[in-house]
Structure formats: C-alpha cells, structure tokens
Amino acid sequence: MVAITLVSYVILGVLPSQTTRAADLERVTTSFDVKLASAVLAKVSRVFAAGFGQAESSRVEQDINALKPDLPKAWQFSVQYQGRAEALEIHALLDDLGQIDLDFATGHDAARAIRSAVDGYLNSRGH
Secondary structure (H helix, E strand, C coil): CHHHHHHHHHHHCCCHHHCCCHHHCEEEEEEEEHHHHHHHHHHHHCCCCECCCHHHHHHHHHHHHCCCCCCCEEEEEEEEECCEEEEEEEEEEECCCCEEEEEEEECHHHHHHHHHHHHHHHHHCCC
C-alpha cells in the first residue's frame, strides 16, 4: 500500500508533506434526488485540475447507480486543486426514497469551490 501511495505522489510530482492530511479535510455534505448525481459529480469534477475528472466521475456515478439503500460507499482520490495536491474523499448513502447523501471531504479552499459548484447547480434546479 505504501508503494502505491508513493507512486501516486511521484506521478503527481509532490511529496507526502505537500498533500492535504486527513485531519485537515473539510466536509461538504449535501442531499438530493439520486437522479441528479451525475450532474453534481460532473460539476465537482470541474473543480479539480487532475485526479477527479470525467472518468473518475463516471466510475463513481456507476457505483452510485448500483447502490443499495442504507449501504454506504466511499471513494478516495488524489487530486490537484490550484497547483496543490489534495485528498478527496467521497461518501455516499442512498435511502429508500431515492435520496442520496453525498459527503465530499477535501482541503478548505477546494471544499469552498465544491460547495459553490454543488449549491449553484442544485439551486438552479430549484432544490
């Protein structure tokens, strides 16, 4: 596992000390109809320069579409935000009524950008 993590740091061109540590992650939590998950994930993918793009967003979307109610799922990514390497964690929980709770955890500035992207999209849809 250490080798995989180190390889990801080498690929990103940063050292572990340059990445956001788990203790420094800020959470953005939102809940909405699961039918909007694809668009929300697409908005979030535009926040990052690398690490959570269209391919990763599509993979998370496919996993969400396969979720069973009340069985949580989580994903972790190493992303680039404004030239900095950061961690991105996504947690999802689907309820029996088709509502999904999505929780994004990342660095402070990236979390603010995610909040803006998600709220902007959902507010434009009347949610």
